[in-house]
Amino acid sequence: MSKCRLLLFRCLAAPLVLAALPAVAQAGEMRFRFTSHAPSPVLVRLFSGDRLQSWPDDGGLFILADRSPRKFSVSCKTGERICYGAWIEGDITRFWGAGDEGRHDCDDCCHICEPAGKSPRHQVIFD
DSSP: OOHHHHHHHHHHHHHHHHHHSOOOOOEEEEEEEEEEOSSSOEEEEEEESSSSOEESTTSOOEEEOSSSOEEEEEEEETTOEEEEEEEETTEEEEEEETTTTTOSOOSSSEEEOEETTOOOEEEEEEO
16 A cells, blocks of 8 residues: 555544544542531441442541531542432431432432532531
């Protein structure tokens, strides 16, 4: 094949190959401000509604041990649905949002991940 034909082939084929590749998800961020008015510590975990991912990444928990507001930010994929689950330490039957394993339905505990730097801070109060 001549150099001219090879160059023409590469120019025509490259857009087709690129179009077949999956789009790379844009880095996003979710920001929360949790406050607990519960009589015992509240444990919180965030869950992705779109993939097997939870935060904190290490499998730990966000702990609200007093009435002070706590701010948390997590990295996520833009457009991803993130839900919170919270429960009283030692009593998973008293929960908010998606609960301890993210399995419960909720009306307002999920939010969509926004591009980094554009996420509003979602305020949640546990009574």
